[in-house]
Amino acid sequence: MKPGDRVKLTTSEGTFEGTLLPRPALLSSDITVLKLKTGYNIGIESKKIEKRTVLQEYQTPVPVRAKIVHDPALPTVAILSTGGTIASRVDYRTGGVYADYSAEDFVMMCPELSKIANIKAVKVMSMMSEDAVAADWQKMAEAILESLKTADGVVITHGTDTMHFTSSVLSFLLENLTKPVIITGAQRSIDRGSSDAFMNLMCSIKAAASWDGACVTICMHGTISDDYCTLLRGTKVRKMHTSRRDAFRAINDEPLARVYANGRIEITNQEYPKRHEGKTSLRELDNRVGIITTYPDIEPAIFEEHAKRAKGLIIVATGLGNLPLHNKKTVKQALQKISKKIPLFICSQTLYGRVNPSVYANLRELSIEIGATYLSDMLPETAYAKLMVALTCKNTKEFMKTNIAGEFTTRELDDAFLR
The missing domain is CATH 2.30.30.520 (SH3 type barrels.)
Known part of the structure; x- marks a missing residue:
């Protein structure tokens, strides 16, 4: 048996x-x-x-293939599969999930796709998103670069847990992006009646085919119902709920667009790079980055241990960027020693708002005496991703302070808080 x-x-x-x-x-x-x-x-x-x-006896299921007819009048969209429930089939005899990533499968799931674009599907890898490592992000970027040679846009299917890490990394890896790269996934498995997979995929392909943007975005449900999906800037987005269909939210930013199931795209924020002619190239990654979330009574050894391996540290501080420098611990002394060897960067646990080195004495000490760089309203995950790329540049600090992919905003939006 x-x-x-x-x-x-x-x-x-x-x-x-x-x-x-x-x-x-x-x-x-x-x-x-x-x-x-x-x-x-x-x-x-x-x-x-x-x-x-x-x-x-058990027989391996043979999927029924849909016949795809190339329509020269339609744009071409490449779907790069990296894993996640959105592109998985369930074998109800065993209860197991097996992957089968072809253009025919996607059209079988959503026959309407063939009316939006010519689909070209590539299986890049199959993994749980939490298992991603720097080499996987580099491989994704290389697959995107190859697909952009013949496609009008790229859709990446991805697990949701670390989707915002991937969107940030790709935003910095892909230099001079000329077409849209849309990352999507599913909060509910594809075999459930409440699955968000079909609409997310439909809207993502529509955006990749006809949206005028040229940047990395996440496209997921904008509400808990099937009202529309939102396009969220890859460096200003975060998963903010474990299971809701609208778990992904723009932080310190407005969604770039709403994409409806009928194909309509409603622009809600004009501040994004537009499609253009040119050559996209790849930067490199160095994963020797440490990210430390501080807390009251944190031990100096936490920073020292991270610094042994890291070439740069992201410190996720409290409020405006505070650290406990004047309690009985010796955090200040530890950071002074570390900063002579590797760069330190500060962002906030609050996510919303921005850090400011000029408000409190502790902040000025961190900035002036210790030499830490404050990263305005950059999100911690975005800072982590950006530093991996910055470490391969000639001037790491200058790269971190430069607005590369919309990771900094110049103004605060009153209606963008907890929306």
């Missing part, structure tokens, strides 16, 4: 029919797991099974 087989198990307590499931790694090795016709799973102690009968 193997997982997926439909079997009949006879035990001293009765006979059970169902689909044999793979045993979860954390489950005792003497348990056999069945999925019953009702959809429920049961576990049976293997020693109690008196007879095993295979009723039907």
